[in-house]
Amino acid sequence: MSSRTENWPPADAEPVGPHPDAPAPGTELSEHYAECFGCGHEVELGLHLRSAVADDMSVVSTFTVRKDHQGAPGLAHGGLLACAFDEALGSTVGNLLRTPTVTARLETDFVRPVPVGSTLHIAARLDGRSGRKTYVSAEGRLDADDGPVALRARALFVTVGVDHFTTHGDPDAIEKFRQTAEAEAAAAEQRGWDVNP
Numbered sequence: 679m680s681s682r683t684e685n686w687p688p689a690d691a692e693p694v695g696p697h698p699d700a701p702a703p704g705t706e707l708s709e710h711y712a713e714c715f716g717c718g719h720e721v722e723l724g725l726h727l728r729s730a731v732a733d734d735m736s737v738v739s740t741f742t743v744r745k746d747h748q749g750a751p752g753l754a755h756g757g758l759l760a761c762a763f764d765e766a767l768g769s770t771v772g773n774l775l776r777t778p779t780v781t782a783r784l785e786t787d788f789v790r791p792v793p794v795g796s797t798l799h800i801a802a803r804l805d806g807r808s809g810r811k812t813y814v815s816a817e818g819r820l821d822a823d824d825g826p827v828a829l830r831a832r833a834l835f836v837t838v839g840v841d842h843f844t845t846h847g848d849p850d851a852i853e854k855f856r857q858t859a860e861a862e863a864a865a866a867e868q869r870g871w872d873v874n875p
């Protein structure tokens with residue numbers, strides 16, 4: 679994965695389709711964690727990505743660039759754009775495969791500047807799987823699903839157990855997250871896999 683000239687996905691990856699219990703086309707995906715910088719509604723300056731499953735089982739996420747996200751005057755910061763792709767790609771893997779995963783590698787090509795006030799439409803798809811490794815890629819277009827391409831990204835996500843989060847993260851916050859998920863019975867059905875803060 680060191681350069682874009684390499685084969686993608688790698689030769690040992692097998693085609694992968696959505697889990698039988700994956701959300702159906704047209705489903706709007708809920709935030710995976712209220713305090714997530716990428717999608718959580720409790721993070722005032724966060725990215726507030728919103729995602730939905732498209733007819734072809736890609737996942738389309740939108741991210742509107744605000745002044746809080748600037749790098750140069752009037753333009754989005756590149757690192758934040760990479761963050762938006764991390765979230766969009768992670769949401770794709772998590773929701774379609776219904777497994778907790780973390781980003782192991784993220785590669786981003788910045789094709790054109792993204793102005794403050796524009797909305798990125800990020801379409802992400804599963805590319806392949808090899809054991810715990812899932813390969814996924816995305817394209818981000820300006821202001822419309824068919825707008826000009828501004829970024830492309832591809833990533834490797836690695837499936838982990840819940841202990842990844844309890845060992846390395848905040849066990850109390852994980853427990854609170856579990857309780858909230860259990861309380862939301864309807865959402866719990868959708869988010870059973872989703873101990874993925």
Ligand SMILES: CCCCCCCC(=O)SCCNC(=O)CCNC(=O)[C@H](O)C(C)(C)COP(=O)(O)OP(=O)(O)OC[C@H]1O[C@@H](n2cnc3c(N)ncnc32)[C@H](O)[C@@H]1OP(=O)(O)O
Pocket residue numbers: 679710716764765766768769770772773779780781782783809810811834836838874
């Ligand atoms: C809905 C959810 C949305 C979430 C969106 C946000 C997602 C995130 O930002 S997650 C946070 C950022 N990521 C992290 O903190 C992960 C930190 N890294 C780790 O914890 C570990 O390195 C981890 C879990 C990725 C892998 O460790 P470990 O479980 O010990 O597995 P390990 O054996 O090292 O790797 C598994 C496989 O992946 C490969 N691999 C791991 N890292 C890389 C890498 N950077 N590049 C290429 N291959 C890699 C390994 O070579 C191995 O391949 P194989 O099975 O063929 O031998």
